Amino acid sequence: FERIRKEKIYVWNASFDIPFLISRCLKHGIKAKIFTQLKIVDLLKFSREVLRLSSNRLDDVSRFLGIEKNIKTTGRDMQKFYEEFLSGNIGMKEEIINHCRDDLISLSKVYERVKDLVESWEKKQKNCLF
Incomplete structure (x- = not known):
C-alpha cells in the first residue's frame, strides 16, 4: 500500500469494492x-x-467501446463459482481468478480509451474520488 499511496487508482464500482x-x-x-x-x-x-x-456494466461498456473480453463469464457467475469452490470444486478457483484477471485487463483498456475524458471529468467533479 505504501508504494501506491500517492497514485490514483482507477476502479469499477468503488461503492462495492472499497x-x-x-x-x-x-x-x-x-x-x-x-x-x-x-x-x-x-x-x-x-x-x-x-x-x-x-447499461454501465464493465462488460457492456467494454463491448460498446469495441473491447473484446477473453472470458465469457460475468460477475453474476462469480457467486455461484465461489459457492462451488467452497463446496470442494477446486477448479472454480481458476475460473474466478481468470474472470478477475480479464476484468482488470478490460478496465485497463476502457481507461486507455477514455482517459482524456476522465481527466477532464475529474477536474470538474468534487466527489469522483471514493
Whole structure:
C-alpha cells in the first residue's frame, strides 16, 4: 500500500469494492486506514455521468467501446463459482481468478480509451474520488 499511496487508482464500482476490502482488512487484522488516503477514481461513476449508456456494466461498456473480453463469464457467475469452490470444486478457483484477471485487463483498456475524458471529468467533479 505504501508504494501506491500517492497514485490514483482507477476502479469499477468503488461503492462495492472499497467497503468490501475494508471489511476484509478489519476481519483479518489489517489496517484499513490506507483506503481513506488513496486517490480512488470510480470509472463506473464516470460511465454513468458521461457515457450514459443503457447499461454501465464493465462488460457492456467494454463491448460498446469495441473491447473484446477473453472470458465469457460475468460477475453474476462469480457467486455461484465461489459457492462451488467452497463446496470442494477446486477448479472454480481458476475460473474466478481468470474472470478477475480479464476484468482488470478490460478496465485497463476502457481507461486507455477514455482517459482524456476522465481527466477532464475529474477536474470538474468534487466527489469522483471514493
